[in-house]
Amino acid sequence: xxxxxxxxxxxxxxxxxxxxxxxxxxxxxxxxxxxxxxxxxxxxxxxxxxxxxxxxxxxxxxxxxxxxxxxxxxxxxxxxxxxxxxxxxxxxxxxxxxxxxxxxxxxxxxxxxxxxxxxxxxxxxxxxxxxxxxxxxxxxxxxxxxxxxxxxxxxxxxxxxxxxxxxxxxxxxxxxxxxxxxxxxxxxxxxxxxxxxxxxxxxxxxxxxxxxxxxxxxxxxxxxxxxxx
Numbered sequence: 001x002x003x004x005x006x007x008x009x010x011x012x013x014x015x016x017x018x019x020x021x022x023x024x025x026x027x028x029x030x031x032x033x034x035x036x037x038x039x040x041x042x043x044x045x046x047x048x049x050x051x052x053x054x055x056x057x058x059x060x061x062x063x064x065x066x067x068x069x070x071x072x073x074x075x076x077x078x079x080x081x082x083x084x085x086x087x088x089x090x091x092x093x094x095x096x097x098x099x100x101x102x103x104x105x106x107x108x109x110x111x112x113x114x115x116x117x118x119x120x121x122x123x124x125x126x127x128x129x130x131x132x133x134x135x136x137x138x139x140x141x142x143x144x145x146x147x148x149x150x151x152x153x154x155x156x157x158x159x160x161x162x163x164x165x166x167x168x169x170x171x172x173x174x175x176x177x178x179x180x181x182x183x184x185x186x187x188x189x190x191x192x193x194x195x196x197x198x199x200x201x202x203x204x205x206x207x208x209x210x211x212x213x214x215x216x217x218x219x220x221x222x223x224x225x226x227x228x229x
Contacts, residue, residue, distance in 0.1 A: 038077055048094065059149075059166070063172075107163065111157075151175065
């Protein structure tokens with residue numbers, strides 16, 4: 001089966017009890033269902049199925065939905081007569097894929113759809129000589145952003161090794177993977193004071209980086225960071 005193709009699950013297969021019970025569970029908003037009940041668990045299963053089959057589901061959103069199912073221990077509630085027992089077993093029974101495979105499908109689908117959108121932009125505008133000289137990525141400039149879909153597409157293009165680790169479920173978020181890939185740079189927030197700046201520097205910078213920072217500030221006529229060292 002092609003990685004981007006979703007498994008076809010016959011209607012009525014592994015419904016986890018009488019069809020009527022599961023169908024009734026789907027009536028009304030999920031937010032109004034009592035967590036820890038069979039009705040809530042069945043509707044969570046329907047949400048998982050819908051999210052997995054939707055081409056608009058991002059990798060981050062899929063991970064979030066899996067975590068929600070795990071948090072509510074859905075697999076310990078359905079089917080009532082013999083619960084699946086684990087998230088892995090539940091996905092294999094309900095969607096026909098493992099956890100890792102489901103993430104792989106969503107990641108590849110997201111990357112392919114981004115690529116399809118970006119291709120007309122590549123063809124529509126050729127980079128100028130200055131852009132070529134500076135290695136400016138025109139598509140990224142036109143599509144830029146830090147949303148999960150964009151970052152996933154960047155990782156797929158620039159760091160296939162990180163993409164493979166994402167597929168294996170190694171990362172808790174797309175942003176964390178993007179940081180390892182060097183696409184997102186970590187930032188530090190601190191109070192507006194010399195003490196706060198010094199504490200942040202000691203916590204996040206190496207000794208060599210602190211020494212370089214002090215030299216830069218002293219060169220600018222600012223000597224208030226002596227306390228860092």
